[in-house]
Amino acid sequence: MAEMKSGYVDYKGFKTYYEIYGERKDNGKKPLLILHGGPGDTHLYLLNYRDMADLYDRQIIFYDQIGCGKSNIPHQEDDFYNYDLWIDEYYTVIDALGLDDFHLFGNSWGGMLAMMCMIKDDRGVASMVVNGSPVDNHTWLSEANRLIMYLPEEMQQAIADAEAEGGLYNTPEREAAYMEYYRRHVVGCDPWPDYVQEAFKPENVGECFGVMQGSSEFVMTGKMKDFYIKDQVKDIKVPTMLLSGTNDEATPYLIKECYDAMPAGTEWVLVQGAAHIGNATHAKEYFEAVENFISRHE
Template sequence: MPKLNPDGTQFITLSSGYHLWTQTQGKGDIHLMTLHGGPGGTNEVFENFAERLAPYGVRVTRYDQLGSFYSDQPDFSDPANRQQFLNIDYYLSEVEQVRQQLGIDHFYLLGQSWGGVLAIEYALKYPEHLNGVILSSMIDNLDEYIVNINRIRETMFSKEDVAYMQQIEQQHAFDDAKYQALVSELGEHYLHHAKDPQPRHLISTLATPVYNYFQGDNEFVMVGALKDWDRRADIHRIAVPTYLTFGGHETMPLAAAERMAKTIPDATLHVTPNAGHGQMLDNPTDYFSHLGDWLVNTDTKTAFHSK
């Protein structure tokens, strides 16, 4: 296998034979790897991370997970592929394969939303490779999220609209136009609080089979394989510095974030004002300044204690 250049854009080959799109940009002693959300989203939410974090001396590695837009997309209608790849253990092993193939060690791992699930799992299994972990809009269980997202629905919509949505969900008639409009309204207010901040394509880039398998049809319908994920009993075992960042107008419950900040031994909690679930897009000035400061301060302490 040819030796990979540690910088730039390249495809790596996994042990399965499939390929992942990766890109490393920036200069500095702090190395940050990012894990995108979804499940089945893309790395594009991190496109400007290297530029935004350049003043702090941060190199950024991002990649599309298996099944996502820029990487290989197995046929998930094949039960063998679903069994092999559509589980947390696989995507956790994928993070470690990316780290090894790109020769990254003693790095910071940032997980956005679903990526935060993987970041928690990685911090629990591979702490020796981490200088720190960043959980961006992700808590340590899905039960509290499900309660919160339904509370949001009840406050946003009339009783009639909530009843209508629940009826549609029971019927699995998710293509219903009125239902789709209500789901989109949630996105406009809580997923993306700023106006039109999202990267745009002429086609959908969501890896729908991956999203549907883990999540369900949309943010309200948490019926997929991820619904029972819960690390509340283990979160205290995260032994590396941890930065928790959430939007002030967020789909994740801030009460859970506050509990995590008290439970994880070395945790810092920041709430990004005027931002929803996509904090880095809604309020980038606040998001990157606080993230950059935390990375520099944490790395300085890490370097001091290692001497």
């Protein structure tokens, strides 16, 4: 396995943790920087992307966004957390790591963050992969509610009861419904891979998830509920590929909305059978899709 180096970048009086796999070589292969979701979910659920360092002799870089994982911080007031916090952190990290010619990958919220950064300032980015990310969270909410309707009626009711109590999944029936949604549309399997289980441990998920997202994965009550960049993504200049799965909670309908709003030339790879964390069940297809795209933009 490629050698791993880790460290911290100073940011807003705290520390942002990063991991780097492989060396930056003079082989024409630009580094790939990976942005995780949430906000607050840590890089761990995407950890097997580090295998791309060995498979393709390409440096792979992760960081835990401020407020989660190894970048966790003491309790903050809600107004501390906002889009600019993580946008500015992104530029702080790429500057600190000397990333001036690289590829960018973002899953879920990480893709939303990547798009916002590319709208603001795309310096240093040769290409971008957006994996399972909306341009309008009203569509995310309506699609989540539609997917829930395909669950057995007793599971639909259990989710409704849990959300009515602020996301309290404290009974066997509610937990079973939650896990079935995750099996179908989020992780795509049961049991979860070890690195996904580690990512979702309470000590790794930051309080910012509740502030920005809300009570659960599929009900958005936080600051992000009105996220909308549909009219802005047409201004993105870097070559972009959208990546998603047929079973993804970021449904093909949702990704089509993003695809239609993006500049001409944007590509879209739809992986049969994959859920939101497609790398957990369809690693080969996801790695190959990413590498095939970014290698055309070296």
